Every structure is written in C-alpha cells, then in structure tokens.
Amino acid sequence: MWTGIGLCVAGAAGLVVGGVLDVDAADPWASVAGGAAGLVGLALTIYALFSGASGGSGTPHASxxxxxxxxxxxxxxxxxxxxxxxxxxxxxxxxxxxxxxxxxxxxxxxxxxxxxxxxxxxxxxxxxxx
Structure with a gap:
C-alpha cells in the first residue's frame, strides 16, 4: 500500500514540476511514468495474489x-x-x-x-x- 501511495505522490510531483518547467517535455515523461506505474501495479497485484495475502476470507495456509x-x-x-x-x-x-x-x-x-x-x-x- 505504501509503495503505491509513494509512487502516486512522486508521479504527481514530477508531473507538476515538469508542467511548470517545460510542458512539451512533460508529455513523454507522463507516458513513461504511466507505463511504469501500470507495470508496478500489475506486479504488486500478482505478488499479493500468490503470497497468501488476504482480503478477509482467510487462507488455507493458516497454522x-x-x-x-x-x-x-x-x-x-x-x-x-x-x-x-x-x-x-x-x-x-x-x-x-x-x-x-x-x-x-x-x-x-x-x-x-x-x-x-x-x-x-x-x-x-x-x-x-x-
């Protein structure tokens, strides 16, 4: 969760700084940041799915x-x-x-x-x- 929040804050700050300094340069950076955030989100989702993290239904791995x-x-x-x-x-x-x-x-x-x-x-x- 904290990784996702950190990525969102860093991405928003980077886009604001890029937009203030040079709007034309912010567009490619936004594309790269969006793609990277999507891949990180997918990786975290797959990790949570297979690591036994629970959303409240319990897991069969409990001792x-x-x-x-x-x-x-x-x-x-x-x-x-x-x-x-x-x-x-x-x-x-x-x-x-x-x-x-x-x-x-x-x-x-x-x-x-x-x-x-x-x-x-x-x-x-x-x-x-x-």
Whole structure:
C-alpha cells in the first residue's frame, strides 16, 4: 500500500514540476511514468495474489493448533465453546456486521488446559465445570 501511495505522490510531483518547467517535455515523461506505474501495479497485484495475502476470507495456509487438555483453536470465528463438565452451551450473541476478519494466514494457537483461541470473533466460552 505504501509503495503505491509513494509512487502516486512522486508521479504527481514530477508531473507538476515538469508542467511548470517545460510542458512539451512533460508529455513523454507522463507516458513513461504511466507505463511504469501500470507495470508496478500489475506486479504488486500478482505478488499479493500468490503470497497468501488476504482480503478477509482467510487462507488455507493458516497454522491452527490446539495443544492441551480440552483446548480449542479455530482459524475463523467461534460461536460457542464449552470445555467444562456439566455445563450447557449458551447461544452466542448475534454477529456484528463487519466484525473481526479471520486470521488471514497468521498462526492461531491455543496451548494449555482448556484454552480457547480464534482468528476471528469468539461468541461464548465456558471453560469451567458446573
């Protein structure tokens, strides 16, 4: 993102300076700058597509591990989790539109007895015994 912003600022500044100094010389520079910006944009798009960058849908490459007795881990959101004995699951609260996105390829780890971890939202968790 910052590379794209930097290119836009540098291109705009170069065109303003070229336009003030010599309008006829600014035209070929604008053509070259536009072509270069297009190629850089294409390269960044292809890189983001194949590097596993996420727009909020998560990736299958996320490392999700749960270690420990009764631990729970999820790469996305969790509605309700009960790890205790004799406890009933309660309905999780309604999902809020625009809530936290899935982990996006980042590791999600729940380690330790009855630990719970999620890459997104967690609705309701009960880890104790009744």
């Amino acid at each position: 999700v591990t749960a270690s420990g007795a009764r631990s729970v881990a999820a790469g996305g959101s969790i509605g309700a989790v009960v790890t205790g004995d004799g406890v009933q699951a309660v309905a999780p609260p309604a999902a809020v539109p625009g809530s936290a996105p899935p982990s996006g390829g980042r590791p999600v780890t729940a380690s330790g007895e009855r630990s719970v971890a999620a890459g997104g939202d967690i609705g309701s968790v009960s880890t104790g015994d009744a």
